[in-house]
Amino acid sequence: TGSGQQSVTGVEASDDANSYWRIRGKSDGGCQRGTPVKCGQAIRLTHVNTGKNLHTHHFPSPLSNNQEVSAFGDDGEGDDLDIWIVQCSGTHWERDDAVRFKHVGTDVFLSITGEQYGHPIRGQREVHGMPTANHHNYWKAMEGIFIKPSMDPAKHDEL
Numbered sequence: 001t002g003s004g005q006q007s008v009t010g011v012e013a014s015d016d017a018n019s020y021w022r023i024r025g026k027s028d029g030g031c032q033r034g035t036p037v038k039c040g041q042a043i044r045l046t047h048v049n050t051g052k053n054l055h056t057h058h059f060p061s062p063l064s065n066n067q068e069v070s071a072f073g074d075d076g077e078g079d080d081l082d083i084w085i086v087q088c089s090g091t092h093w094e095r096d097d098a099v100r101f102k103h104v105g106t107d108v109f110l111s112i113t114g115e116q117y118g119h120p121i122r123g124q125r126e127v128h129g130m131p132t133a134n135h136h137n138y139w140k141a142m143e144g145i146f147i148k149p150s151m152d153p154a155k156h157d158e159l
Helices: none
Strands: 023-027 042-047 053-060 067-072 084-087 098-103 109-117 127-128
Touching: none
Parallel strands: none
Antiparallel strands: 023 042, 042 053, 042 084, 053 067, 067 127, 084 098, 098 109, 109 127
């Protein structure tokens, strides 16, 4: 049921190679590599293996009947329903922070509550959108490449 788009699921293993997402800027604005992601910044999350964007729309999710979250687009190109706001406690999203992602178009929070699929993706959990902020909406980067920007790119102390 639902939109017929590719499902987005979650697994407990933090090192699952199919769980990698790339952070990108909105389609009308770039996100330069190494630039810290600000709390409140609009981003897109693009699945590394498929090139599809994290997406949601007003379809019910198949297991929990919350809002469906899917993977949409080709090679990182999608639409306005791929944009999420990073909600965090400081100025920037820090490496060890637990953050929330609030969808711009539908105001839901990216969530996972534990409902598991059966055949053909047994054991994978449904990722969906929920209308309220709660403990099911926190996400933490477990692996990845973290680029620490220099404090003053114009100043060099090496020859």
